[in-house]
Every structure is written in structure tokens, then in C-alpha cells.
Amino acid sequence: MDSSLIHRFVDVNGVRLHIAEQGQGPLVLLLHGWPESWYSWRHQFAPLVAAGYRVVAPDQRGYARSEQPPDVTSYTLLHLVGDMIALIEELGEEQAVVVGHDWGAPVAWTAAMLRPDKVRAVAGLSVPPILPGGMIPPSITRTQYGEGFYQIYFQQPGVVDAELAKDIPDSFRRILVGASGDNPRNRQPGPLVVPEGLGLLDTMPQSPALPAWLTEEDIQAYAEDFALHGEQAFTGAFNWYRNIERNNELLAPFRGRGIDVPALYMVGDRDMVTALRAPGGSAVPLSEAAPQLHGPVVLSGCGHWTQQERPAEVNAALLDFLARIDGSAPR
Incomplete structure (x- = not known):
């Protein structure tokens, strides 16, 4: 990684977060x-900084080098959005463009929905805007996909946490390869279901070789940071899933509200998320949830790890989006 990257800690919204930052500008x-962690954006820093932007990637609460609050209820979307709004202010900025991947996307979409005064534009990778709660609640997905659906499986405190913490590098290797577009099983993506009697990693067999976009050094970078939390290495991350139902309850007053700022959505056509459907076709169309939507951008052959698997294409789409909303990218 570029040695000019600055790593430091900030205290925001009652939690200590690690951030990586580089560049000057908006x-x-x-x-x-x-x-994941800030490291998942390692390919985005240089192009965005070169275009004239100040780029900051935090380890969100519960992840990697950041603090892991012990209470499971400390991981609602309101907490997570609160962290990002407080971070914008702690960085001395009035506004930000917020880009999120996977779980980071619901945080970004929800921040844009609740605080358009602070989020001047938003981009989501993999997960589309499912408003207002971020994701379909377990009370519904359990009926759709059964008890083995991964989000339901993750609800069991301590079970999957211990499974992944047993061998952290192996867990990352299996998960990153398993959900990638390079996994032949994902050529026709489907919902991730853990069969009864098996664990999550049993659904992701060890790969004899890594795909071109992933190295042993990348796996080690993730593993070393998560290992800082010991046996609780993944507990903070899983606690995000354990608040999906609560998120939908807390954000119920905002039902019907959309995203009023410019938006971009990107997804790989081999991403498991593309196989998930709202019950009865009840999902709000992207153009209705985000009327100023650019895209969607669909990346051929790409799996779940969008910005890592297809960095050049993701960077080009982000820079084009930023240039559109800014008139021309600042320099």
C-alpha cells in the first residue's frame, strides 16, 4: 500500500474507530x-486522490482495528449511521459523498435517506437501497429461505462467531474465494443456505488456488486485524446481522421516504445478492427509492467483492459519477 496513507484513531458517537485517509479536497x-475492513478499498485510494478528493475509509464499529462494543444492541443502523455523520464532522467537513459495499451500502443508503444535509451523494455496491430498514427482516427471510438461510444462521450468538475465529486466515480464504465471481458455483448465483448439521465454512470448500485479484498478503492483512479481537474476532461483525429485525422496527417512521441526493448502484452479475428477492415482488424499484439514480452498473463475471474483483471498472464508474455531480472532478 502507498506509504502516504495515514492511519489513525478517532472517537465518534461514543466509539473509537480506526481510519485510513489520504488526499485533499471534497x-x-x-x-x-x-x-472486511478499510483494506477492501485499497485499490480505490490512488485514483480518487489523483482526481482531487480526500478519501477516508474507516473500520466500522466492531470490525478489525476499531472498537467492538459488547452490547449486541449497539450495532443498529442508527448507531452505524450516527458513526458516519459524527465522522464527517470530526474530519472537519460539512458534507461527504458516501460509498458503501455490502453492509456498508445499507449504512450509506440510510445515511443519505436520513441526512441529505450531510450526504451530498451516495453510491452502493452489491446491496441496493432496501428502505427504510436496510435489509429484509429475518421474520420474512426465514419464511422465504428457511432456517439455513445465512442471515438466519448468523442470529445464533456465539455459534458462527466461534466457527470463523478458529482459523481466521482459513475463514477469510474460504469466504473471499467462495463468494467471488471466480467460483464456478456462482455462475448462476443463488441464496446462501447452510444445510442442517453443517457450518458456514462447509458451504465454501478450500480452493486449491487464489483468484488473480486476491493474494496471500491480502488474506493476512484482514486476518491480522481481526485477530486483535481474539475469540471475538467476528462477533462485532455478526452483531450487525443480529439487529436486522430491530432496524426495521426503529426505522418504521421513515417508511415511504426515499433518497433525495444523486445516487449510483453497482453490482456483479455473479453476486449472490442478485438472487435475493423481496416477498411478493414488494421491493421498491431503484428509480423510485433513489430518483436521481445513475446506473445501475452491472459488472459481467463479477461476484460479491465488487471493488476488489473489478477495481478498474469500479474506479471508472465512481470517477464518472463524481465528475457528473461535481460538474468536473476537482484537481
């Missing part, structure tokens, strides 16, 4: 997903 926040 602020762009990059929000990682599960089970």
Missing part, C-alpha cells in the same frame, strides 16, 4: 462490508 467516505 470528502469521499468508503464504507466496507462483511467481513
